[in-house]
Amino acid sequence: MTRYILRRLLQLIPVFFGTTFLIYVLVWAVPGDPFAGKCGQAACPQAYVDLMTQKFHLDDNIFVQYFKYLGDLFTGDWGETFNGNSVGELIGNSYPITLRLAVVAVAIEAVIGLTAGVLTGLRGKGFLDNLVLVSTTFLISLPVFVTAIVLQLVLGTELGIIDISVSDNPGFGELIVPGIALGSLSMAYVARLSRTSIAENRHADYVRTAIAKGQPRSRVVGVHLLRNSVIPVLTFLGTDLGTLMGGAIVTEGVFNINGLGGLIFRGIQNRESATVTGVVVLLVLVYLLMSLIVDLLYAVLDPRIRYD
Amino acid sequence: MRRSRRLWGSTVVVTTLSLALAACGGGAGSKAGAGDVDPDGSVSVYGTEPQNSLIPTNTNELGGTKAVQPMFAALVGFKGDSAQPYNLMADSITSADSKVYDIKIKQGWKFHDGTEVKAKNFVEAWNYGANAANGQLNSDFFSQIEGFDQVNPGKGKKPTAEKMSGLVTKGDYEFQVTLTAPFSVFSTKIGYTAFAPLPDVFFKDPQGFGDHPIGNGPMKFVSRAAGQNIKLTRYDEYKGEDKVHFKNLDIKIYAVQETAYQDLLSGKLDFIETLPPSAIAGGKYKSDLKENLVNGHLLGISTIAVPYYVPGYNNPDLRKAISLAIDRDQITKKVMNDTYVPADGYVSQGIPGYRPGVCKLCHFDPDQAKEYFKKSGFTGKLTIASNADGGRKEPLVAACNSIQNVLGVPCDFVPATDFGQWRSIVTGKKLTGMGRSDWSADYPSIEDFLNPIYKTGASSNDSSYSNPAVDKKLEEADGTADKDAAIKMYQQAEDLVAQDLPSIPVWDEKGVAAKSKNLKTGGLDFRRLGDYQSFQVLKK
Numbered sequence: 085m086t087r088y089i090l091r092r093l094l095q096l097i098p099v100f101f102g103t104t105f106l107i108y109v110l111v112w113a114v115p116g117d118p119f120a121g122k123c124g125q126a127a128c129p130q131a132y133v134d135l136m137t138q139k140f141h142l143d144d145n146i147f148v149q150y151f152k153y154l155g156d157l158f159t160g161d162w163g164e165t166f167n168g169n170s171v172g173e174l175i176g177n178s179y180p181i182t183l184r185l186a187v188v189a190v191a192i193e194a195v196i197g198l199t200a201g202v203l204t205g206l207r208g209k210g211f212l213d214n215l216v217l218v219s220t221t222f223l224i225s226l227p228v229f230v231t232a233i234v235l236q237l238v239l240g241t242e243l244g245i246i247d248i249s250v251s252d253n254p255g256f257g258e259l260i261v262p263g264i265a266l267g268s269l270s271m272a273y274v275a276r277l278s279r280t281s282i283a284e285n286r287h288a289d290y291v292r293t294a295i296a297k298g299q300p301r302s303r304v305v306g307v308h309l310l311r312n313s314v315i316p317v318l319t320f321l322g323t324d325l326g327t328l329m330g331g332a333i334v335t336e337g338v339f340n341i342n343g344l345g346g347l348i349f350r351g352i353q354n355r356e357s358a359t360v361t362g363v364v365v366l367l368v369l370v371y372l373l374m375s376l377i378v379d380l381l382y383a384v385l386d387p388r389i390r391y392d
Numbered sequence: 393m394r395r396s397r398r399l400w401g402s403t404v405v406v407t408t409l410s411l412a413l414a415a416c417g418g419g420a421g422s423k424a425g426a427g428d429v430d431p432d433g434s435v436s437v438y439g440t441e442p443q444n445s446l447i448p449t450n451t452n453e454l455g456g457t458k459a460v461q462p463m464f465a466a467l468v469g470f471k472g473d474s475a476q477p478y479n480l481m482a483d484s485i486t487s488a489d490s491k492v493y494d495i496k497i498k499q500g501w502k503f504h505d506g507t508e509v510k511a512k513n514f515v516e517a518w519n520y521g522a523n524a525a526n527g528q529l530n531s532d533f534f535s536q537i538e539g540f541d542q543v544n545p546g547k548g549k550k551p552t553a554e555k556m557s558g559l560v561t562k563g564d565y566e567f568q569v570t571l572t573a574p575f576s577v578f579s580t581k582i583g584y585t586a587f588a589p590l591p592d593v594f595f596k597d598p599q600g601f602g603d604h605p606i607g608n609g610p611m612k613f614v615s616r617a618a619g620q621n622i623k624l625t626r627y628d629e630y631k632g633e634d635k636v637h638f639k640n641l642d643i644k645i646y647a648v649q650e651t652a653y654q655d656l657l658s659g660k661l662d663f664i665e666t667l668p669p670s671a672i673a674g675g676k677y678k679s680d681l682k683e684n685l686v687n688g689h690l691l692g693i694s695t696i697a698v699p700y701y702v703p704g705y706n707n708p709d710l711r712k713a714i715s716l717a718i719d720r721d722q723i724t725k726k727v728m729n730d731t732y733v734p735a736d737g738y739v740s741q742g743i744p745g746y747r748p749g750v751c752k753l754c755h756f757d758p759d760q761a762k763e764y765f766k767k768s769g770f771t772g773k774l775t776i777a778s779n780a781d782g783g784r785k786e787p788l789v790a791a792c793n794s795i796q797n798v799l800g801v802p803c804d805f806v807p808a809t810d811f812g813q814w815r816s817i818v819t820g821k822k823l824t825g826m827g828r829s830d831w832s833a834d835y836p837s838i839e840d841f842l843n844p845i846y847k848t849g850a851s852s853n854d855s856s857y858s859n860p861a862v863d864k865k866l867e868e869a870d871g872t873a874d875k876d877a878a879i880k881m882y883q884q885a886e887d888l889v890a891q892d893l894p895s896i897p898v899w900d901e902k903g904v905a906a907k908s909k910n911l912k913t914g915g916l917d918f919r920r921l922g923d924y925q926s927f928q929v930l931k932k
Contacts, residue, residue, distance in 0.1 A: 120816030122443070123452060123529060127819050127851065130547045135527025167444045167456075168602055169618045177618070233650075241654050248654040249646070252620045337647045342620050349647045350441055350619060355812060 085383070092379070096372050103368045108150045111357045111364075118142065118357070122166075136166065140358070157365070163358040171362040174347055179366075181254065182343030185336070186328040188256060188263030189270075190321055197274030198317065204275075205282025205313075206305065216279070220272035232265035232338040249340035259341075266335040270324050274317055281313040288312075315385050322378030326371035429912055432639040433929025437922055438652045438664040439643035441619055445602030448588040449521030449528040454665075454920060458643055459622045461585055462924050463504075463607035465632050467495065467514070468583035472634075472915055472923035475691060475742065475836040477580045480632050481509065481589070481608070483565070485582075490574035490873040496566045501631055503591040504612040511567040513589035515559045519543065520595070521586060524551050530586035532851075536578070538570045574871035576878040577839040584834050610636050610924070620645055634925045641924070653906070657681075662908045662929075663922050667731075669783035672904075675729040681906050688903035688916030691740045692832035693841065694732070695895040696776060696791065697854040699823050709768035711893040714826075715753045716761035717798035718791050724899050727790045731904045735897035738841060738886050742918070745838035745879040751890045754897050758798045765799045773802045775825030779814035780807035788828060791898065818854050829854040829895050836918055838882045842866055846889050857894035 112118075119128045119136070136142070141149045156163060162172035200220075204213045223231075239261060240248040250258045285291060286309065294304045332345030340346070344363050351359035442456030451460045469480030479485065483496040501509040520526055522534035524544040534540055538558030543551045558570035571578065581587075589608060594601045605613050610630045614623040622643040626636055644661060646652040649668040655661040657680060671677040678685065698714065700706045720734035733741070737750030774795060776788045785805060792803040806825065808814035818827055831852065833840045844850050847866055848858040862885050869881035905922070907914035912930050915923035 117812075117816050120812045120819065122812070129527075129529065129531045129544075131524035131531050131544055132527045132529050134524070134547075167442055168599070174618055236651070236654065241657065244658065247660065248658055249651050249660070252617065338651060340646050340648065340651045346647050347619060350645075353647070354441060354443055 089376075089380070092376050096376075099372060100368065104154070104365050105150055107364045107368070108153060108361055109146060111361050112140075112142075112149065113146045118355070122355075139164070153361070162362040165356045165358050166354075171358050174359060175344065175362060175366060178342055178344050178347050181341060182329055182332055182336070182345060184254070184256060185259050185263060185266065185332055185341060185343055186325055188259045189267035189328050190325055192260075192263050193267045193271040193274050193324070194321060197271040198278050198314075200275040201278025201317075202282055202305075202310070205279040206286065208283070213279075216275055220275050223268045223272040226268070228265060228269060229334045229338065231268050232262070232335050235261055235265050236338060252342060254341065262335050262339045262341060265338075266328060266332055270320070270328075274320060277320060278313060278317050281316055282309065285309055285313045311385065315382065318381060318385065319378050322374055322381065323371075326367075326374035329367055329370050427912070428931045429637070429928045430931040431637060433910075433931075434640040434642060435638050435662045435911065435924075435927055435929060436642040436644050436660075438649075438656075438661060439622065439645045441645050442622075444529060446605045446613075446616075446622075447528075447594075447598070447602055448585045448590070448607075449517065449526075449530045449533075451585065452529045455645075457585060457919070458921060459613075459616075459624065460588075460605070460607075461609075461919075461921055462611040462624060462636070462641065463605055463609045463613060464585060464588035465501075465607070465609040465630075465634075466583050466585060466588045467497070468580065469632065469634055470583055470836060470918070472917050472926050475918040476744075477583055477836065478633075480583075480634070485579045487579070487873060490576045490578070490871060491571050493569040493571070493578060494566070495569065498631070499565055501608055502629060503608045504606045504627055505591060505593060507591055507593075509589055509591075509608050510564045511561050512564075513591060514587075515561050515567050516595060517588065517590035518559060519555045520590065520598075522556055523554065526598075530584075533581075533584060533586045536571045536573070536575055538572050540572070573867075574873070576870060576872050576875065577835075577837045580837045581835050581840075610634055611641055614640075636924050636927065638927055638929045656906055656908050659908050659910055662911050663905065663914055663927070665903075665905045665916055665920050665922055667904055667906060672729050672731055672783065677729075677904065677906070684907050684909060686905040686907050686914055686916050688905060688920075689740075689742045689918065690832065690901045690903035690916075690920055691743060691836050691918040692830065692901055693735055693738065693740050693897060694828070694830045694899045694901065695735070695738075695897050696788075697818075697823075697827045697829035697895040698893070699821070699827070699855045700858075700894070701821055701856050702823060702825060704770055704772060705826075707768050707770060708893070709764045710770045711896065712753050713761045713763075713765035713768055713770075713799060714774070714795055715751075715893060715896045716755070716757045716764065717795045718896070718898060719756045719794045720754070720898060721756065723787055723790045723794065727787050728899070730902070732787075732899040732901050735900045738846075738889055738897055739838050740833065740841065740900055743833070743836055743838050743841065745883055747883065750883075750886055751893075751897055753890075753893065756794075761798050765801070770801070773804065773825075775804050775806045776827065777806040777808060777814075777817070777823060777825060778828035779809070779811045780805075781810060784828065787899070821856060823854075827854060832920070833918065838879055838886070839869070842882055842885055842889070843870070846885075846894060855894040857889075857892070859888060859892060862888045862892075 119133050122128055141152050164170055200216050204216045236248055239246045246261050291309055294308045329344060332343060333348050336343045336345035337349040348360055348363050439458055440455035443453050444450045444456055446456060446460055448460055448464050451457055465481050467482035468477050470477055481497055483498045485493060485495050487493045497511060503509060518534055521528045522531055522540055522543050531544055537556050539556035542553035543556055560568045562568055591606050610627060611624040612627040614625050616622045624641040626639050650670055652661055652664055653668050653671055656664050667677050698705050698711055724732045724734055736748055736754050739746045776792050778784050778788055789805045792805050796803040808817060817823060831845060843866055844852050846857055846862055848863050865881055865885035869878045872878040872881060903916050903920060905916040910930055912928040913926055915926035917923040
């Protein structure tokens with residue numbers, strides 16, 4: 085097991101360098117003048133261009149630029165935006181909010197998705213099964229920004245149940261509706277995944293054995309069936325937490341949440357390359373770590389899986 | 393750079409009666425108190441993240457100006473409703489020859505940290521802003537002052553002086569400015585925020601100052617959370633006439649304009665200076681807002697540049713044909729839903745020196761257009777290019793259709809991905825057809841509509857227009873000390889431009905803003921900035 089973990093951690097290194105380099109090049113080396121349009125109808129004054137070129141090492145070769153950036157990154161310096169804010173500080177302020185939002189979304193996915201999946205999986209065909217099938221198809225076909233804007237307009241503007249935008253430092257309560265918008269797509273997948281998994285395992289030998297032993301139904305379902313059926317769902321939820329951190333870009337934009345997604349959203353709008361690079365690098369790290377944790381959880385849930 | 397997107401509320405919509413009635417909600421017993429103004433109320437306005445540090449010489453876009461403008465008081469202020477300049481911090485500005493200006497400032501004004509505003513605060517701030525070593529965005533605003541080329545010599549050269557020789561402090565409350573050439577509009581130009589004074593503490597730590605700016609304006613800095621908000625509060629010892637009538641200003645930063653608009657409708661946000669395209673479409677904003685609609689008049693003008701360097705475009709008859717083929721009335725009504733009015737000259741309506749109908753060829757006349765087009769002998773395709781976001785595309789597509797229908801020549805809209813890419817095409821002289829060329833004035837003067845756009849080699853001369861007669865007239869006007877005489881000469885220059893049609897004036901933005909039901913009054917100024925002094929908050 086230890087060897088496996090070590091090997092996986094070592095694999096992270098080339099992946100980290102590869103992705104961060106790609107991001108850096110995509111953000112900074114796009115053709116075109118980074119100062120075009122920054123000063124309205126006229127060109128920027130030369131003095132300003134010179135100062136910023138120096139600050140962001142823009143006259144260096146892209147590889148040199150990248151390694152200078154990495155060097156700063158390893159000393160804990162995420163760089164600065166054009167307006168002099170520390171990107172590290174911006175991330176520090178934003179990530180707890182995004183984490184809260186992601187937790188809300190995952191909780192909604194897990195609770196509603198799993199319940200729907202387990203119920204339909206156990207009962208088989210019928211009204212409930214059809215209802216879940218239709219509603220999940222509906223959710224999957226809707227892009228997140230549509231769900232978010234519809235929820236905002238209907239619940240916020242028309243009915244006045246929720247606030248249209250959340251406060252600067254939102255609590256869990258305020259994040260429920262954005263969480264639903266963010267998690268709706270994955271919730272549908274979770275419901276379908278767990279339904280299939282339960283339906284398959286329901287007729288497995290070990291379930292029949294457990295029933296034959298005379299165990300109560302709640303124990304058969306709750307312990308034997310669920311534990312085995314939940315493995316693929318858990319994988320999905322785990323990687324999804326990573327995806328949600330980035331997928332929140334649209335949702336956070338719509339509900340004006342000051343999380344990492346909102347940070348990228350504004351970064352792209354204002355062409356703040358330093359912010360975009362910094363946050364995406366962080367998301368890469370989160371994603372890599374989440375997939376590692378999920379792989380390790382496999383072994384915990386299913387003793388048959390061995391990694392050596 | 394010369395494109396501040398701000399404004400002084402030209403029209404304050406006073407809807408006292410209807411608001412008071414609305415506030416009462418029909419309940420006869422609750423009349424007392426409703427409709428009263430709360431002098432210590434709070435106002436929240438729509439904001440975007442400032443793109444630079446909050447220093448006047450480094451702020452040139454709307455997001456930062458919203459905070460910087462109320463924090464600083466320049467020598468000259470502009471009236472909210474008429475954009476008329478008046479002496480704000482200046483006691484007097486005198487000049488015999490429009491070249492040497494003697495400026496006296498009012499005594500007893502204080503910065504928010506309690507130190508007195510003296511002449512040296514202006515001189516040092518201007519020297520700082522001009523110096524190339526500081527890389528300030530607004531450095532070009534100081535380029536007319538003598539000695540600018542020593543502190544800011546241009547690309548690849550090191551400054552040879554720290555201070556501009558044209559600025560001389562003469563005592564605590566007086567200083568003298570010498571320009572390299574006469575410039576009669578200088579006394580209006582110094583109303584731009586970049587000319588604000590900076591306190592002594594700034595020069596000790598400019599970096600730290602950006603995090604906690606200290607100004608001399610009607611509002612002082614409280615706090616700022618990056619990406620979330622900027623909070624200001626009233627500076628009670630302020631002596632200027634543009635005092636504000638509420639206590640706290642909360643500039644709330646939004647990622648999406650639509651969200652801010654929805655917040656405004658629900659009363660969570662009090663003012664937004666521009667409406668999202670989704671609200672303008674179909675005139676939806678009129679029924680959404682009703683009496684909370686705030687009409688202003690922005691000092692700006694939208695034109696379509698017809699660059700001389702594009703093959704076949706150096707043809708006066710073609711220019712005339714295109715101009716006459718655009719149905720401005722229909723487009724401003726149907727496509728822009730009355731947020732713009734048709735333009736009839738090169739100067740925005742409401743500017744001293746504006747004359748209606750200067751452009752003789754800026755109306756819709758299909759027959760004459762066809763005639764001119766025949767005369768031009770132009771063959772091929774016409775295109776209009778622009779960035780397509782923010783509702784820029786639709787009116788230009790309509791203009792193209794109008795041209796195509798009248799002249800029978802194919803006309804296409806060519807989109808650019810964003811404003812940045814769009815401007816790099818224009819400044820790189822890489823247009824392959826016509827292009828959108830919009831202008832917003834930094835200060836309300838006819839000069840700002842001509843010099844930066846139509847002078848040979850000017851910073852925003854998108855058409856690459858060059859007419860020695862225009863250049864000469866403009867120089868003559870710059871050097872005329874008498875204001876009215878100078879305006880006459882600028883008008884003559886405008887007439888010359890209107891004959892050549894280097895760019896085709898199309899429309900003039902009205903400026904449609906919105907306030908919430910919590911505000912009794914709220915205006916919009918010529919820079920597309922909330923006219924804070926007109927804001928009055930209703931008692932809750």
